Amino acid sequence: GENVGLHLPTLSVQEGDNSIINCAYSNSASDYFIWYKQESGKGPQFIIDIRSNMDKRQGQRVTVLLNKTVKHLSLQIAATQPGDSAVYFCAEIHWGGTASKLTFGTGTRLQVTL
Amino acid sequence: EADIYQTPRYLVIGTGKKITLECSQTMGHDKMYWYQQDPGMELHLIHYSYGVNSTEKGDLSSESTVSRIRTEHFPLTLESARPSHTSQYLCASSEGQGVNGYTFGSGTRLTVV
Numbered sequence: 707g708e709n710v711g712l713h714l715p716t717l718s719v720q721e722g723d724n725s726i727i728n729c730a731y732s733n734s735a736s737d738y739f740i741w742y743k744q745e746s747g748k749g750p751q752f753i754i755d756i757r758s759n760m761d762k763r764q765g766q767r768v769t770v771l772l773n774k775t776v777k778h779l780s781l782q783i784a785a786t787q788p789g790d791s792a793v794y795f796c797a798e799i800h801w802g803g804t805a806s807k808l809t810f811g812t813g814t815r816l817q818v819t820l
Numbered sequence: 821e822a823d824i825y826q827t828p829r830y831l832v833i834g835t836g837k838k839i840t841l842e843c844s845q846t847m848g849h850d851k852m853y854w855y856q857q858d859p860g861m862e863l864h865l866i867h868y869s870y871g872v873n874s875t876e877k878g879d880l881s882s883e884s885t886v887s888r889i890r891t892e893h894f895p896l897t898l899e900s901a902r903p904s905h906t907s908q909y910l911c912a913s914s915e916g917q918g919v920n921g922y923t924f925g926s927g928t929r930l931t932v933v
Contacts, residue, residue, distance in 0.1 A: 740921045749910050749924030750863070793860060797921070807853075808914075808922055810863045 718817045725783040727814045729796035734777060736798040740808070741770060741781045745792045753781070753794075783816075791818045823847045826911050826925035833901050833932055841896045841928045843911030852894040853922065855910040856880060863910065869894055901932040 719725045731739075737758050742750035756763045756770045756779075763770050769782040779796050793815050797808045824845040833839055845852065850871045855863040855878075865878030869888040883905070884898050894913075898905055908929045912922040 742921075742924075747926075747929075749912070749926050750922075751924070752921045755921060795863070807865065807868065812862045813860070815860065 715812070716815045716817065718819055719786045720819050721786060721788060723786055725781075725786045725790065725816055727781040727783075727794050727796075727816065729779040729781075729811050731777050731779060731796070731798050731811075733798060733800055733809070734774070735800045735802070737801045738799045739770070739772060739779050740797045740799075741768075741779075742795045742797060742810075743790075743792045744795065744813070750795060786816075786818050788818050788820070791816055824911060824913055824923050824925040826909075826928050828928060829926060830929050831931070833930070835900075835902055835932055837901050839898050839901055839930070841909055841911075841930070843894045843896070843925060844892050845894075845911075845913040845923070845925075846892060847913060847915070847923065848891065849913035849915050849923070850891065851914045851916075852888065853912040853914070854878070854884075854886060854894070854896050855912065856882065857908045857910055857927075859908070867896065901930075903932045906930060906932050 740755045741753040743753050744750040754765045754768050754770050756772050761772050767784045771780045793813045795813045796811045799808045827842045852869045854867040856866050857863045864880035866880050866882035867886040869875045875886050884896050886896050908927045910927045911925040914922045
């Protein structure tokens, strides 16, 4: 079936450097994509979203890029901080009626080294 | 500040016991979800509800059951807990088609011994 997956299970980045977390998705009909951050012992928290009619969206220190041609989503974190250490999930949804639900990827653990 | 609450946060229980994990949200969201997540792993949808008296099974088969008698409340029950049920259970809610994504609770970490 359709799935959303992440390329790398763990990413180590030095404090102050930029981080790039990647996500591949297979449902070309996906309408909406979200990045979540999950810290240890907590539930996932919304970071940033992007609709399928966009290719880039920026937030505070974060940017999401969407390449529909190759079905690829990325999350860029500028000037990575220790507080950014967490597992990051991408998720996608196709709004095809009341049965629409988010599909989550496997997750990437971001480790920020000092 | 999360408006979706899960209790208990941690639970250690013996095999064969019946347990209910509580989830409540104050946002008036019509849709609610239960996910099961092993540490550092992906989230698996086990149950969801699109409104009062509506419940559906998710993508991952689960021996748990849910009910939705009130909009704000979506408890999950295991009639007879087993060690294989040891996991983290996350509750979430969304408005409409999930336009703004899902809001997650902090989770219940269940250990069955």
